[in-house]
Amino acid sequence: MLSATLKFLFRDLQGVVQRVQAWLAALGAERRCAMRLDRVADRLTGMGKKIDLLRAGMRAGGGDEPVDDDASLRQALKHLKEDIRDIRCQLSGMHGVRLSERIERAISRLNRIAEETYASADKLQWEIAEHDGRFELRG
Numbered sequence: 001m002l003s004a005t006l007k008f009l010f011r012d013l014q015g016v017v018q019r020v021q022a023w024l025a026a027l028g029a030e031r032r033c034a035m036r037l038d039r040v041a042d043r044l045t046g047m048g049k050k051i052d053l054l055r056a057g058m059r060a061g062g063g064d065e066p067v068d069d070d071a072s073l074r075q076a077l078k079h080l081k082e083d084i085r086d087i088r089c090q091l092s093g094m095h096g097v098r099l100s101e102r103i104e105r106a107i108s109r110l111n112r113i114a115e116e117t118y119a120s121a122d123k124l125q126w127e128i129a130e131h132d133g134r135f136e137l138r139g
Contacts, residue, residue, distance in 0.1 A: 030100055037106035040087070041113045047080065048117040055124050058131060066132040077125045084118045 058067060068074055091111050099107070 030103060034102045034106040037103070037110050041106070041110040044084070044110070044113045044117045048113070048120050051077075051117070051120040051124050055120070055127060058124075058127060066135045068128045068132055074125050074128055077121045077128075081118055081121050081125075084114045084121070088114050088118075 054073075061067075088111060091107055091114075094107060
């Protein structure tokens, strides 16, 4: 009788331990996911700062020569905008999914930064095209 009770308690304890392990694994996966989202947001923030520096430099410069003769900068900005669009599409796919508060904060932050960086890249792309377009008309 005592051994049957101990077996029952031990089996029940094993179930609790397994559930706790599964919960901890899920918690760790959630934390890693949020950290990845935060790292992507940090990278986009850095790119946004570089874009803002380029825009400020263009405004401060005399404008006596083309900024992007071979259009490589505009092409890089185009690819950045495509990547940001892909990120935002992937984030929009997360709507309707029940997520933790931590993941939702990370997604919200990434989405906000992606939108700001996209807008900055778009403005810079247009400003370069407008600036360099003046030189094409002269040539």
